[in-house]
Amino acid sequence: MSSEYQTTETLDVKGQSCPMPIVKTKQAIDDLEAGDVLEVVATDSGSISDIQGWADGTGGVELLDQVEDGDLYTHYVKKTE
Amino acid sequence: MSTDNPTTSADETDTEFDAAELQALRDRVEELEESMAAVDTGDEQKKMTIVATQGSFDMAYPPLILASTAAAFGWDVVVFHTFWGLDILHEEKSRDLKLSAVGNPNMPVPNAVAALPGMDAMATRMMQKKIDENGTATIEELIDLSLESGVDLQACQMTIELMDYDEDDFYDGVTTGVGAATALQHMAESDIQLLV
Numbered sequence: 580m581s582s583e584y585q586t587t588e589t590l591d592v593k594g595q596s597c598p599m600p601i602v603k604t605k606q607a608i609d610d611l612e613a614g615d616v617l618e619v620v621a622t623d624s625g626s627i628s629d630i631q632g633w634a635d636g637t638g639g640v641e642l643l644d645q646v647e648d649g650d651l652y653t654h655y656v657k658k659t660e
Numbered sequence: 661m662s663t664d665n666p667t668t669s670a671d672e673t674d675t676e677f678d679a680a681e682l683q684a685l686r687d688r689v690e691e692l693e694e695s696m697a698a699v700d701t702g703d704e705q706k707k708m709t710i711v712a713t714q715g716s717f718d719m720a721y722p723p724l725i726l727a728s729t730a731a732a733f734g735w736d737v738v739v740f741h742t743f744w745g746l747d748i749l750h751e752e753k754s755r756d757l758k759l760s761a762v763g764n765p766n767m768p769v770p771n772a773v774a775a776l777p778g779m780d781a782m783a784t785r786m787m788q789k790k791i792d793e794n795g796t797a798t799i800e801e802l803i804d805l806s807l808e809s810g811v812d813l814q815a816c817q818m819t820i821e822l823m824d825y826d827e828d829d830f831y832d833g834v835t836t837g838v839g840a841a842t843a844l845q846h847m848a849e850s851d852i853q854l855l856v
Contacts, residue, residue, distance in 0.1 A: 594795040595795045595797075596794055596795045596796050596797075597725065597729075597796075598725050598728050598729040598732070598797075598802075599795075599797055601729055601732050602728050602729065602731075602732045602805055602809065604732070605731075605732035605733075605809070606732075606809075622795075623795075633729075633732060633733060636733050637732075637733050637734055638734065
């Protein structure tokens with residue numbers, strides 16, 4: 580799988596650990612418009628489960644995809660409203 | 661309804677009765693839908709109250725990590741800091757929180773050695789180094805993040821006075837002048853209550 584999404588912005592949280600990937604994703608999403616897609620690039624292996632949990636428990640966002648490539652975890656989050 | 665009186669055959673009476681009852685039912689449904697909508701809104705905004713009582717370097721992390729993450733979920737979060745937990749919000753002291761080497765089963769040295777002068781400082785430095793290498797946020801960063809994202813960090817007034825602290829000693833944005841009753845009120849309204 581590769582990025583087939585029109586990403587509006589990329590958030591680089593490589594080298595940062597919990598809770599930073601989530602907190603920064605939330606802040607980045609807040610700055611976007613409805614319909615925009617945020618690409619989050621992380622090295623925290625917990626980010627797969629954490630971003631899922633956050634997207635599930637948060638209104639107005641949809642997790643489109645998560646791609647694991649070696650030490651890199653890339654998440655695609657859409658702002659829906 | 662007509663079943664209330666099966667012997668009545670006068671259609672006109674039944675229709676009138678039904679219309680009034682139907683209207684009453686419609687009103688009732690509308691009323692219930694409105695109250696359901698109110699309940700739904702309440703559900704979306706979860707609330708969490710954490711009581712932070714510990715002021716050691718390691719114990720400062722869990723409440724701050726949970727609070728800042730909960731704020732990222734859009735939750736309404738209060739952290740009530742009391743006793744040693746107050747030091748986390750104390751601008752000067754928060755930069756100098758110590759890890760206790762004594763009585764800490766995770767330390768690689770026996771208690772008799774851990775009790776020697778300088779061991780707490782050494783253990784703290786080791787932990788700080790680890791935190792730095794791992795890309796874990798500092799306590800100050802987590803406090804800033806929490807305040808930025810709307811977490812209500814509260815400093816227990818009784819403990820401020822007990823410890824001879826001044827309200828100006830705390831980070832900007834910290835709530836002072838609150839006590840156990842305020843904490844209890846938030847706990848009662850919360851979906852999640854934690855004592856750390």
